[in-house]
Amino acid sequence: MKSIVTALAAVLTLTVTATDPVGAQEGADRNRSAAPSARDISGFWELSIDGSNVPAAVLTPGITKAVLDEQAKKDAHAIRWCNILGLQHAMGSPRPIDIRQGARMIVIATEVNAATRYLYLDRRTHINREEFDPTTNGDSIARWEGNVLVVDTVGFDGNKGMTAIPGGGFRTADSHLVERYRLLNNGSILAVTFTWEDPKVFRTPHTYEFRYHRLPQSYEPRPPLACDPFDQERTRFLTTPPQIPR
Amino acid sequence: MRRSRRAFLLFAAALGIVVSLTMWQAPTESVAQRSASTAARPDLEGGWVRIDPEGSGSFGGLTSKFPRAVLTPAAAAIPVGRDPDDVDPDAKPHGPGEPYIVSQGRCGGPGGAGGIEPNSAALFIVQADDEVLLTREGPGGRHIYMDGRAHPDLTRWTPIPLGHSVGRYEEGELVVDTMGLTPGAVTAGGRRTPETRLTERYRLTPDGKKLTITYTWNDPKLYQKPHTYSLEFDRLPEGSYAFEGWCDSSDPLQRQSIVPPAQLQ
Secondary structure, eight states, rough: OHHHHHHHHHHHHHHHHHHHHHHHHHHHHHHHSSSSOOOOOOOEEEEEEEEHHHOOOOOOOOHHHHHHHHHHHHHHHHHHHTTOOOHHHHHHSSSOEEEEEEESEEEEESSSSSEEEEEEEEEEOOTTTTTTOOSSSSSEEEEEOOOOOOOOOOOBOSSOOOBBBTOOOOOOOOOOEEEEEEEEEEGTEEEEEEEOTTTTTTOOOEEEEEEEEETTTOOOOOOOOOOTTTTTTHHHHHHHHOOOOO | OOHHHHHHHHHHHHHHHHHHHHHHHHHHHHHHHHHHHHTOOOOHHHHHEEEOOOOOEEEEEEEESSSOOOHHHHHHHSSOOOTTTTTOOOOOOOOOEEEEOOBOOOOOSSSSSSOOOSSSSSSEEEEOOEHHHHHHHSSEEEEEEOSSSOOOGGOOOOBBBOOOOEEETTTEEEEEEEBBBEEEEEETTTETTTTTEEEEEEOOOTSSSEEEEEEEEEEEEBBSSSSSEEEEEEEOOOOOOOEEEEEEEEGGGGGGEEEOOOOOO
């Protein structure tokens, strides 16, 4: 008798649960949002003043002051003419970056004048160099190694955008970048280490780390600031030494 | 025997309760199932390129057969200024392949993500739980908030070229509602102000290879009836990747365009 009552109670419980799929789904959704996945870096992320650990790069003997000055001129030209500036500017953005992770790709959109980054999760090899037109962001393929997202990028254009690399040196067509993304502090911090290799520029691999703070879900980005290459006053400001107002 | 008869009656009574409860909940379950199916999330992730289903042969021709907006008299009186960046000094017809100046070559304009309607650059979509992000082959992105938030109070909102967009899944489609746009022109003779409401419906074909975005503009001050048209897209093949749109205002060629060559008949 007791066993019959127990069995009926179990049937009743199962019936009530099975007839409330929405409630069950809501419960599952709540659980998902309560525990951030270590393998989902979606969110708005902001780099704060204490979020950078950048040692000085060890450059090859060929990277003389003259070479660095020439490269700095190219970067200044890119800024002056409102060119898209590239990966380093995107990841070092003074405004928050928006990272959204899908099943086949991760997209990084910024609020600055840098092209959107695409990190391909469904590709294991880079696009053939003969096919790929070098860009300021390069070709990025990504994979998860445990809870670390490893992003491998080649295919940079050494003559477009802002090429300077934090800590010294600059990107060239031969640069190879490996980024490692991981969540810290229960998902409130996104740590990214950047390791640049380029036999013509760096004597040893150059590694630095940025840590981004997760912004509230309610954050809403604003469009990039307008950049007017034909604004004469802006041009004067960028191309002549500052004057002390009198 | 008496004991087993009592057990049988108890079992029958309990079974009756279960059946009643199930029947009582049946309508709820059916609604819930319907709700789940209507909210089904289409797989829009990836790259899409706008196509020319009419074979019009030119970019301007893509919209030439769209139904024209039926404007209110007040809206028709609003002058639509030309994009100040568009310049065609001689304003004469140009032969196929003849290069001519079409713009000031101005890079770095505000807005990002290329405007509401995709042009010839590919459109990329990534769907996260809280946000659908639409991006192009340049800076910026269009953010569709999926967390149920409302539009902001427009009296406290600075209009922007992409407006403020919230979305939901409905009947297997992504439905996006946008307000807060900068004033200006809309495809096929339309107008918009920050108060104008745009509804977009993103609908996939059953095989997932084609996408139709239907745009419906609503604003009783501007339109006598909702202004609707659709754009069509092909999914980029597997292994495709985003290009990077380059713009250099210091390059004289940045200002030129080329008229498409004559189409083979």
